[in-house]
Amino acid sequence: MGFFGRGGLRLLHCLLYAVWQVGSGQVHYSVTEEAKHGTFVGRIAQDLGLEIGDLVSRLFRMVSADRRDYLEVNVQNGILFVNSRIDREELCGRSPVCSIHLEVIVERPLQVFHVEVEIKDINDNQPVFSVSQKNLFIYESSPLDSRFPLEGALDADIGVNAVLTYRLSPNDFFSLDIQNNEEQIKPLGLVLKKLLDREETPEFHLLLTATDGGKPELTGTVQLQITVLDVNDNAPKFDKKVYKVRLAENSLNGTMVIKVTASDMDEGTNNQITYSFESDVPPNILSKFAIDPMDGDIRVIGQIDFEESKSYQIQVEATDKGIPKMVGHCMILVEVIDTNDNVPEVSVKSLSLPVPEDSPSGTVIALISVSDRDSGTNGQVTCSLSPPGPFTLVSTFRNYYSLVLEGSVDRERVPAYELVVTARDGGSPALWATARVSVAIADVNDNAPAFEQPVYTVFVKENNPPGCHIFTVSAVDRDAQENALVSYSLVERRVGERPLSSYVSVHSESGKVYALQPLDHEELELLQFQVSARDAGFPPLGSNVSLQVFVLDENDNAPVVLPPHAGVSPVTELVSQSVAVGHVVAKIRAVDADSGYNAWLSYEQLPEVGVGRSPFRVGLYTGEISTTRALEETDGQRQMLLVLVKDHGEPPLSATATLSISVVESGQALKASSGVPRSVASAGKEAMALDVNVYLIIAICSVSSLLVLSLLLYVALRCSGPQQGVYGPGKPTPVCSSEVGSWSYSQQQRQKVCSGEGGAKSDLMVFSPNLPPCSGPADSAELQEVVMEHLGKVKLVIYYFFFHITDRPLLEYTCSEDRNYVLSRLCTSSSIQHHAL
Known part of the structure; x- marks a missing residue:
């Protein structure tokens, strides 16, 4: 019977061991308890497929579930060995299966392995009785085969090491009885084999010995003190x-x-x-x-x-x-x-933080373990993750989970995630526990610096001091730390024959743009360049912004009188004494290198000391010298005129021209017509112009009407076009003189002064400030009113045609080549020097 019971236990132990081994981890080892320090357990690195040389670099580490250091790994050879004393009975009690679960974690990339080490029992515990002496009281009237139960011994070992056999010290009255029953309980008892006689033997002193099945055998004893009682x-x-x-x-x-x-x-x-x-x-x-x-x-x-x-x-x-x-x-x-009275426990064992925002899907963020002390469905734990997002939980082994990245993350959109892991058991009602995991997102350089607008327009007055600050560019980078540290630089190119860096510079940290030298409007009207913004990330990212620097004119150029009146010596003009009133004697021509009002010239005659009322006058804006009355003998044969040419700048600059006029008889004037200056010859042509045919007058009026209609249509189309921004390059705006209604152009490289010869009493002046041509209906109406007012003076056109009749060059009506100046301009005759154009 005892053999059958021992065999049944062995069979049960083998079945339990086989089931446990099937459900074990990725690698299984076994070691006996009480093994000495350094005892070889297994070649764990080789069995896990790891290179021994990579254990240190990949941060090889091993974590035990109970945080005890029973086992250790030699990272030099990858061998798992016993590190401290292992007592199976202390670790697992009488559980048939005892093992230590290890988590092996390596980084770069992160890998997790599960290792189970079975702790095998050795016979290191002897059988122990609960008491050292057992007192039994047995009546002498007890019949034969009476059975008296005894408390058996306990052995902390398991398996064959815990299979106990008992023997009783030799005697004639009692024998030892061990019974097997269906509950696998072996009640131990004494059986009376011979009738007792208290008077003969009142007491018995027996020794009960328990021996286990280990090798070597261990024993335990208890003294049986039997007192024989009488009567009952x-x-x-x-x-x-x-x-x-x-x-x-x-x-x-x-x-x-x-x-x-x-x-x-x-x-x-x-x-x-x-x-x-x-x-x-x-x-x-x-x-x-x-x-x-x-x-x-x-x-x-x-x-x-x-x-x-x-x-x-x-x-x-x-x-x-x-x-x-x-x-x-x-x-x-x-x-x-069992009842469901234990809340699941959640433990976050390992974190790989922060998470780079370019991490691929499948990156393991953390390792999470859960446990529940209950059994059955009450101890079955499931985990969930909230809130929904780019992370998920993946079950790896039994009650172990990995927190895995399954989507993309963007630090600029969400810098950190607060996750809640909920562990819920299968009891009714269910119990649950939570653990919070903070996942910070690490920045990578995935955003280039960005400017507020792609193009900036800057206005700078010419003659600025060297090194003056003209503008500040600013770019914003959505990244963090060094990835958001922006530095600025010029995109180098050449401006004409000189490098851009000789004109401007940009501060690498502040983005301030400085003019390195005084700018000259007459030399450079528009400076276009790009500034690059680049962050300090790796690899660095950058973007460019364009700057349009318009150099505004200042009145820094005085008018210059053009030949033939530009010399120091006065030019002599011949005029007949019989010329009519209003006859043009000569014309002073001058140019100004500035633009706008700074180049708008006016002419005035300076009075001579001691001379009465002069018979000549100077056109305020034309520079034409004409007679104001009939010439008299008292006027003298020679007149000296001093003409002051002045611009409209602040302060105004001026120049002077001296002209000598000789009054001759009519016959002498005709004889000298071939050798006298142009003013005398022009007088004869003007006389011829007075006799023009009436049909020509009609044609001129028709052409003038067509010109007026064309200009009105042009103004209407211009004012109906899209408005320009405040910082955009402006279109030239025609500005008419208020006094004589004349039009003119300032002298620039692309804006040329136009003038013609003849007796016209009006000038045409056009200024081109960089301002929107039509900022609103009111401006458009005002512009149309001005144009209508000046275009009403059609004598300008009539004079042009008279110039043609009198063999003077016809003023050519063309369009500007520059996109910034779209108004038509009148170009001068060949007598004007080319540089004045």
Whole structure:
């Protein structure tokens, strides 16, 4: 019978071991308990497929579930060895399977392996009885084969090391009896083989020895002190030898466990029974259960915890009041039923933070383990992650999860994530626990610096001091730290024959643009260049912005009188004494290198000291010298005129021209027509112009009308076009003189002064400031009114045609080549020097 019981235990142990091995981790090792420090366990690096030389560089580390350092790995050879004493009984108790679960973590890239090391039992615990001496009281009237139960020994080992055999010291009265039953319980007892006689042998001193099945064998002993009693020869007898009961954990104090009943065939006091636990019942039973000595009710008096103990074995005695007292025995098997009273535990074991925002999908962020002390469905834990986002939980091994990146992350949109891991068990009602994981997103250089607008327009006055600040560019980078540190530089190119860096520079940190030298409007009207903004990331990213620097004119150029009146010596002009009033004697021509009002010239005659009213006058804006009255003999034969040419700048600049006029007789004037200056010859042509045919007058008026209509149509089209921005390059705006209604152009490289010869009394002046041509309906109406006012003076056109009739060059009507100047301009005759154009 004993052999059969031992074989059944071995078979059960083998089945449990096979099931456990199938469900083990990725690598399985085994080592005996109490192994010495340094004992070889396994070549873990080789078995996991890791290179031994990479263990240090990849940050090889091993984590135990209970944080104990029982085992260690030599990173030099990849061998797993015993690091400290392992006591299987301390680690796993009497569990048939005992193992240490290890997590092996390597970085770069992150990998997680699970290793289980089985701790094998050795026979290092001897059988132990609960007491060193057992006192038994046996009535002498006990019949043969009477059985007296004994408490067996306990062995902390498992398997064959815990299989106990008993032997009793030799005697003639008692033998040892071991019984097997369906509950695999082996009640130990003494069997009476020979009738007792108290008068002959009142006491027996026997030695009970328990021997385990280990190699070598270990033993334990207990002294049996048997006292032979007299008289009462019937012991109480329970209804059952073994009672089974199921009890829910956390039962309230006072909860009925079971009621036991025993009977005694004796009479009188020998039939009165009291119930009690056996004297050698373990303390944990006495702290949780109590029995009523009169009625045999067993009730709960302490905390019943399934996680502490899943079952209890209680030995109950029924003792009568006879002399001597007789005792009956039974066993109570209490099975504790688990309830869902333990909240799952969540532990975040390893974090790889922060997470670069360019991390690929599948990157492992953290390792999470969960556990529940309950059993069955109450201990089955599932995990969930909230809020929804680019992260997910992936089950890796049993109750282990990996927090994995499954989408893309953008630090500029979400710099950090606050995640909540919820572990929920399968109980009813379910219990849950949460753990918070803060995942910070690390920046990568994925944003180039950006300017507010692609083009900036800047206006700078000419003659600026060297090194003056003219503008500040600013770019914003959405990245962080050095990836957002922006530096500025010029995109180098050549401006004419000189490098751009000789004109401007930009501060690398502030973005301030400086003019390195004074700018000259007459030399450079528009300076276009690009500034580059580049961050300090790796690789660096950059972007460019364009700057249009318009150099505004200042009145820094005085008017220049053109030949033939530009010399120091005065030019002599001949005029007939009989010329009519208004006859043009000569014309002073001058140019100004400035533009706009700074180049708008006016002419005035300076009075001579001691000379009366002069018979000549100078056109305010034309520079034409004409007669104001008929010439008289008192006027003299020679007149000296001093003409002041002045611009409209602030302050105005001026130049002077001296002209000598000789008055001759009419006949002399005709003879000298071939050799005199142009003013005299022009007088004859003007006389011819007075006799023009009436049909020519009609043609001129028709052409003038067409010109007026064309200009009105042009103005209407211009004002209906899109408006220019405040910083955009402006179109030239025609500005008419208020006094004589003449038009003119300032002298620039692309804006040319136009003038013609003849007797025209009006000038045409056009200024081109960089301003929007039509900023609104009011400006458009005002412009049309001005144009209508001046175009009403069609004598300008008539004079032009008269110039043509008198063999003067026809003023050419063309369009500007520059896109910034779209108004048509009148170009001068060939007599004007080319540089004045």
